[in-house]
Amino acid sequence: MFSYELVQELKKAKGLRTDLEASTLIAGLNSGNMSQIKSGKRHLTEEQALFIAHECNINPEWVLVHLAEEVSKYEEAKQIWSNLAKKINKSVSAAILALIVVFGGYAQNIGQSPRFA
Numbered sequence: 001m002f003s004y005e006l007v008q009e010l011k012k013a014k015g016l017r018t019d020l021e022a023s024t025l026i027a028g029l030n031s032g033n034m035s036q037i038k039s040g041k042r043h044l045t046e047e048q049a050l051f052i053a054h055e056c057n058i059n060p061e062w063v064l065v066h067l068a069e070e071v072s073k074y075e076e077a078k079q080i081w082s083n084l085a086k087k088i089n090k091s092v093s094a095a096i097l098a099l100i101v102v103f104g105g106y107a108q109n110i111g112q113s114p115r116f117a
Contacts, residue, residue, distance in 0.1 A: 003044040
């Protein structure tokens with residue numbers, strides 16, 4: 001139930017306590033729709049999912065791939081979407097690690113004079 005997990009992320013990011021409060025922020029969503037999302041009978045639209053992604057600083061590509069996996073009706077398609085989500089996650093993790101290495105080394109060298117041979 002990825003859609004409802006996204007709603008929970010929005011609630012956490014915005015300090016909301018109820019699903020009703022969250023539904024007022026998401027275009028085209030009401031308490032009835034929210035109940036169906038919570039039960040897994042309905043899914044967020046791409047527009048709604050992207051709104052939440054931007055509000056919560058979540059990678060929108062990752063969100064759309066997981067949403068596609070959730071709404072897919074065929075098991076093979078679900079597996080393909082799942083594999084793609086894993087690849088995106090690995091790419092993002094690798095990029096973050098590279099930034100940490102680059103800027104971590106930079107931070108250690110601040111204030112040191114350059115050494116010449």
